[in-house]
Amino acid sequence: MxxxxxxxxxxxxxxxxxxxxxxxxxxxxxxxxxxxxLCRSRSKDGFVYDEAGGHILFSKRQDVLEWMKLRCGGDAGVVRRERHTRIRWHDRYVPYPFENGVGHLTRQANLECMEGYVEAYVQRRLGAPCPANFHDWVVWRMGEGFARHFMFPYNEKLWKRDLRTMASSWVAGRVPEAPMRDILQASIGVDTQGYTHQSVFYFPLRGGFExxxxxxxxxxxxxxxxxxxxxxxxxxxxxxxxxxxxxxxxxxxxxxxxxxxxxxxxxxxxxxxxxxxxPIGLVNVLFGVKLDAPLPDLSWVYLPFPEQGPANRVTFYSNYSPHNAPPGHGSFMAEVTTRGETVPTHEWARDLARRLGRAGILDDRALTTVDFNTVEYAYIDYxxxxxxxxxxxxxxxxxxxxxxxxxxxxxxxxxxxxxxxxxxxxxxxxxxxxxxxxxxxxxxxx
Ligand SMILES: Cc1cc2nc3c(=O)[nH]c(=O)nc-3n(C[C@H](O)[C@H](O)[C@H](O)COP(=O)(O)OP(=O)(O)OC[C@H]3O[C@@H](n4cnc5c(N)ncnc54)[C@H](O)[C@@H]3O)c2cc1C
CATH class of the missing domain: 3.50.50.60 (FAD/NAD(P)-binding domain)
Structure with missing residues (x-):
């Protein structure tokens, strides 16, 4: 044909x-x-970065994962990485998913999250119907505490919409329900892992995700x-x-x-x-830095709060492959979703770096390279x-x-x-x- x-x-x-x-x-x-x-990558001053934000190679399906690895040159063409993701929660790093990191919060926040989680669990068992809007779904599924301490601020930053005007159907099957026992364990300080299908990922050794x-x-x-x-x-x-x-x-x-x-x-x-x-668009910003010591062993970090700046996620991109940054340098990518209101300039990007500096993510005085790219179609507007x-x-x-x-x-x-x-x-x-x-x-x- x-x-x-x-x-x-x-x-x-x-x-x-x-x-x-x-x-x-x-x-x-x-x-x-x-x-x-959306899989394109580009280079600037010896730094490679993905134009549409941090991408990793992973799949629940082994045949698909093998197909992808083969296209990247097989085992020799990819780097295997353990996923180390965190949420920058005020003064600390909390393991992701947030429910599995609840024991890392303050005792008061931990209590509020658990109280809400148990209440939501009971309500569901009593037959509370699954709400059609995302705001109410969060409370139905995770409770008031998790909603207030992470889910609401993070999702408001990402989706740039009143969560009551957003459908809940897209999360079904995408956000797996953590077993109650895992959350209880996490709450008393026994670390548990969520999203295990992503706990190991791959990345092309050279050339970025493209x-x-x-x-x-x-x-x-x-x-x-x-x-x-x-x-x-x-x-x-x-x-x-x-x-x-x-x-x-x-x-x-x-x-x-x-x-x-x-x-x-x-x-x-x-x-x-x-x-x-x-669609919801995305501005992705590359920050290249000079390094005195290796970057912390992190894959990416979520930034839920407005005072941390407009980025909702920062990828520690030079950790993905040694060829993503020149020797002696490291790189980050900061993702900012937009409905057209963000028109990036170098001044704006430098301000973003300063805010990330204040949030303890990167040292903005070590910046050597800044670049950015905007994509119009990044996320579906639900x-x-x-x-x-x-x-x-x-x-x-x-x-x-x-x-x-x-x-x-x-x-x-x-x-x-x-x-x-x-x-x-x-x-x-x-x-x-x-x-x-x-x-x-x-x-x-x-
Ligand atoms: C922030 C972010 C993070 C992501 N993270 C990951 C990840 O970690 N791992 C992962 O696997 N995936 C990830 N993805 C998803 C991944 O990028 C997409 O699923 C994938 O790239 C979509 O490919 P596509 O071919 O469907 O669409 P697209 O990549 O959008 O391709 C559509 C093509 O159509 C072309 N086009 C437009 N108009 C015309 C026209 N009139 N005529 C001809 N051509 C036209 C465009 O130029 C484009 O090349 C992420 C996406 C985003 C936004």
């Missing part, structure tokens, strides 16, 4: 590689000057046209035309609001739904009507004969490993079409 794939992020390139291996004739069209999308996409493109057996925005996609009988060229199948991975105008056949009500899908809206949008695409997937191609809160897992599903779907010769509805289960 002759297949057009729109967008050369990890979704588009991984699918292209899989289809080309089956002998299909695959063309990937990418608006930007190079592939990578190495994953570079390795997917190299030897991939497909055509990649960069600097080629997709402007028009039309149906021609049982075939399709993309920018005038004929294809048997079109797969989209471009953020839906950035591609809808290219599809004249999208009905007005679906188009209106797509246009209402707003408004209360999001589920209904996206269900209508996906339904149209899945009936249309086109396939759409990807973080914003389908609006799923997916990491790159889940994008690759989706590509594997689409790959299986295309095999089905190729064998039967008849179009079929894609099988992308929620």
């Amino acid at each position: 002759k297949v057009a794939i729109l967008g050369a992020g990890i979704s588009g390139t991984s699918l292209a590689r899989m289809l080309a291996a089956d002998g299909h004739d695959v063309t990937v069209l990418e608006r930007s000057d190079r592939p990578g999308g 190495t994953l996409v570079r390795g997917t493109v190299e030897g991939g057996g497909f055509r990649l046209h960069c600097g080629t925005a997709v402007e028009r996609v039309e149906r021609r009988g049982t075939r399709f035309a993309v920018n005038g060229e004929a294809f048997d199948l079109v797969v989209n991975t471009v953020p839906l609001p950035q591609i809808e105008a290219a599809f004249p056949e999208i009905p007005p009500e679906v188009r209106a739904d797509i246009r209402a899908l707003r 408004t209360l009507d999001f589920d209904a809206r996206i269900a209508r949008v996906r339904d149209w695409w899945d009936r249309s004969g086109y396939v759409t997937f990807g973080r914003f191609g389908r609006y799923e809160y997916h990491n790159s490993d889940q994008c690759i897992a989706r590509a594997m599903e689409v790959h299986a779907h295309v095999r089905e079409i190729a064998q039967s010769g008849a179009p079929a509805r894609p099988v992308l289960v929620p």
Whole structure:
């Protein structure tokens, strides 16, 4: 089959590689000057950094993890790291997830968190229904104490929205419920670990996270046209035309609001739904520093409080690979989400560094390099009507004969490993079409 794939992020390139291996004739069209999308990295003064914030290689699925490692050059091309994440909680570092670190809080805060946790647990056992908005969900699930001491300030900083106006459905399955026993143990000072699927991760030895996409493109057996925005996609009988060229199948991975105008056949009500899908953007700032001693053995640190500055997370990026910073130097990346209100300048970035200095994260007097990048599509804006809206949008695409997937191609809160897992599903779907010769509805289960 002759297949057009729109967008050369990890979704588009991984699918292209899989289809080309089956002998299909695959063309990937990418608006930007190079592939990578949200997985791109760049260099400045010998420092490498990921343009869209801290990325790590991990997956719950072993086959997907192996696929990713292989693209990065196999075991020799990646570094294995233990995840050491903390929350900067006032004057101290608390292990993450916060529930598992509750014994590190002040005695008063520990008591408040546990009191709320037990109360919430009892209420759930008594049948309290799962709230539809995220604010109430936090209290329902974790209680007032955890809400006040971490969940509310952190999430308000990240999502930049009143949490009462945000849906709770996105957290289902994403935030695993810690067993009561683990939390009780944590409260009396016996450390327990949460999110164990991420406790070990990998990172490309050289080139930053983008190495994953570079390795997917190299030897991939497909055509990649960069600097080629997709402007028009039309149906021609049982075939399709993309920018005038004929294809048997079109797969989209471009953020839906950035591609809808290219599809004249999208009905007005679906188009209106797509246009209402707003993203949350991200400014990611690189701080390169001269080091007298190695950085603390941390992977990343969450910053929940406004007085710590606008960044919600700082990655200790030179800890990921020795090649991420020049010898004798270290690097950090600070992530600031934005709804368009943050226009970064060097002065703004230096102020951010000063605040991180005051929060005890980095020594801003040792700064040698500052750089930043803004991405428009970083997080999904989970408004209360999001589920209904996206269900209508996906339904149209899945009936249309086109396939759409990807973080914003389908609006799923997916990491790159889940994008690759989706590509594997689409790959299986295309095999089905190729064998039967008849179009079929894609099988992308929620
Ligand atoms: C802060 C942050 C942290 C993350 N951390 C991790 C992590 O630790 N590990 C992990 O695995 N994942 C992580 N992710 C998720 C990961 O970045 C995404 O899941 C993945 O990169 C999405 O890939 P994609 O191909 O679906 O979309 P994208 O990367 O957005 O690709 C879409 C492509 O479409 C192109 N495009 C746009 N318009 C057009 C047009 N008109 N014509 C042609 N092309 C067009 C764009 O230029 C882009 O290249 C993180 C994401 C963020 C924001």
